Amino acid sequence: MLLTLVVLTAALSPLLGVPVFGTFLGRDADFALMALQMLSAAWAEGVFWPRWLMDTNYGLGGTTYYSYPPLAHWAAAALAWITGLSPAPALGLAMGLWRLLTVGTAFLWLRRHVPAGAALAGAAFGALLPYTALVDPWMRFAYGKTAAISLLPLLLLALDRMVEGRRAQGIAGAALAYAALALTNLPVCCLAAHLRPLYAWGLGGRRGALRCLLAGGLGAALAGAFLLPAVGLLRHANSASLFNPSWAENLLFYSPPNSRLLIIWGSTLLAAGLGLALLRDAATWPRLRAPGLLRALAVLLLGSLVLTCVVSLPLWLALPQLTAVEHPFRSNALLSTAVAGIAALACAVRPRPRALLFTGFGLALLPPAFLAGVVGLGHPAWPKFLLAEQRLNFARDFSGAYSWEHVPAEAAASGWVAITTRYPDPWARPALPPGTERLPNGFRVPRAEAPVVFPQFYFPAWQAWDALGPLPLRSTQEGFLELAPDRSATSVEVRILPTLWEQIGWIVSLLTVAGLLLLRLPVLRLRTAAPLQERLRRVSDGVVGGPQDQRR
Template sequence: MSSATRTGTRCLHYVGLAAALFTAVLAAWPLLSVPGLVNTRAGGDSPFLLLRVYELATNLRAGVVPARWMPDAAYGLGYPFFNYYAALPYYLAAALSLAGAGVLWGVKLAQLVGFVAAAAAMYALAHELFGDRAAALLAAVAYTFAPFHMVNVYVRGDSLSEFYAFAFYPLILWAILRLRRAPTAGSVAILGFSYASLMVTHNISAFIFSPLAGTAVIVAGASAPRARLRVLVLGAGSLLLGAALSAWFWAPALLERSAVSLTDMTTGYFNYAGHFRSANLVQRALAFDYTIDPARSPFALGGLQAGLAIAGLAGLAAATLLRRRHPALLVALAALAAYAVWPITPSSAVVWAHVPLLPMVQFPWRFLSIASLATALLPAAALSALGSAGSRAPAKPQPVRRGSTSLQAIEALLAVALSTLIAWSALALLR
């Protein structure tokens, strides 16, 4: 490849990434364009964000790092909120507040960073998987505008940590793929720090994602083109490194559970049994409805989101069978979707009742965050298969070979059209 060709390819890559980041700003615009807090529709309480950020800023101003205590809570008596609640994004919001943004805009800017980070991480993951800018853009847009991602800001409001977990899911998977490709100390450090960051961002999200991360390491090691044992050992070591780096948070939180009452965290409204989804797992309308009332719930998959995922799965299956592609990607994405969706349904109740600590997740629909990974990657995988239709894949996984220029042009147009439709679906009813 000539120097000019390499430069052009690199520029196109950055154009795709810039487009993905622009859509992230678009997703954040409804909260940036209003002077106060967003309307969370009684599904959460944004003022909690202000209290937490203010209290954390108070700790930082006093030089208390890491913070364990909210000194002004409980009528000035204080309580150890940060000892049990992972709060990495709150540190960013508090730092922005102390830097002059104030508490309110510290929160808003932190939410903007969260949108941008999630889009960038998914773009990187999809590009690593498919080697395809159009597919990477579609995956990033579908992930950024995934209904549950938006719900964490515009309905729940106070779930800043769970919102930020969206950035670390694809980042960790990308780091595992990077380790598979280049099993070096740098790859170990990236994966270890990414996993540690998730652990101190949202402990519940880390809990439900960890089995997926462990499985991804095993699959990466087993499928590595060379040095399989090295990839497997370094991958496992990276996750252990992440656990060690984050032990300053999770070790006290686990060891000091007896110091607080946790009964109310898994009973009444917070008991998992009242939050399964069956017929209401998917909204039927094209535009996602954020309204909370007895007839509907925003804690669900969007109709367009589910439709594109099913179409993507069918398209990828067809490409795999008709062109004799290796089924690894199809199997992996189908398994990811199953892992994410099944725990949300009543048929998984026996697992919720018997797996230790799983009731602490409280809401089965929290697995919608994992589902958002699958529903973003599936249509992107099918789109990438279209763009490489001019080449016949070998019996074993290889880097994607792009098809004809005309097919790539169609692929790019489809990516833009679908991305526009996805953004409209997420924003149309967001008032």
């Protein structure tokens, strides 16, 4: 029954499509929609990972996939390619599938600890919590974060195996889970990096926490192809926005909330209250003190709740990497996962199916009630749901589709951050020289004897050359890309190419892959040799006595 409720609520996303931006509906939907459309277009041109999107910021380009993890958008682009859907319905379908995947991954994790029925009940209950079922997929349309929530149970599963293993066993799997999370959503990964050691400590004490820290470091190295360019090019990528001071405005009980935060904070307190009530059913004091899943989930629940509240203010002031999370309420991702695990343990220890079902049914009513309220009480002239083509055109002309965080630093210093928040902009755009050919990741200019300005923002990844060698590029006063040839040049190519940071990142990732494979070799040998040794022992003991078996 709980799983049916999850399927029905998740089906709202593909059925109703991608919501139009509003105060209470689809806040980040336009960005996700246009990013997917541009990524799909890049795939059609043969570019799998277009770190620079030439069509964003109204066609002036931006650093989107230098700082934004691409994995969730790759999945949506693959879904669009397989199904033939346009970006809007493909994104709605992908959102629904990620929400269903959350139940599947949580079930795999919890099945190691409780019977299948209890594991499924806990996984479905966690997926019905308001932050997971309402705030992220509808109110905020946090597509990448919804995908990251579905991967969190896999990280917990990997940590379970790592804590149970000896020596290096399980570290490779945990590192892979951390890397997948880093490639999906950086704020959730950052929060996991701070809270998962607490979970590992709850499972296996200090040894578990230390092994978790080691796995996190290896996971960061494994994701080096993304993380190193993101960090190395930070000063060129409008880095001030990555350490946004708005986190202080989002701490629970710290500042007067707006109506949107009241809904989010209410969801936080409701989930925490349900988790504590279920913990009372599942826990006894001796079990909470002993290492194990119950203690680990209790620590994770309380740690996630503390990070959203004003009591954690010293941590936010002392740990600058936390400010990159920007919104403390994002720790609800880990809070919801903890509540799912506690619900499964409560069902296994003291089954209360009716109470859990009635609570789940009440939670499942929140998303449709919220959507009905927004549609019925919202401004009558504001469109709420549009057909696919209308939805894409709406996003293309809306400033919310182009994140000012992805305007390069040189252009931001020239004033483009303020300009891209409204449309149209007051500055004239440079026109391409006659005969210039647009390439998948740049331009080809037939002849250049004087400076040529392109309708793209300047970024260090741009490079220019002709048959005689490289040509200099620079930023104009307005932040545009300018070719400044020091000689007459013909058939000039101006392209976005991998920077030194990207090359170093790929080297680090490949070396880490090789190291983890070497780490896994002894385990693979043992797994291969153990069945053969057992077979030989049984033959020698006469357990397997047939002539054919003896010959084998």
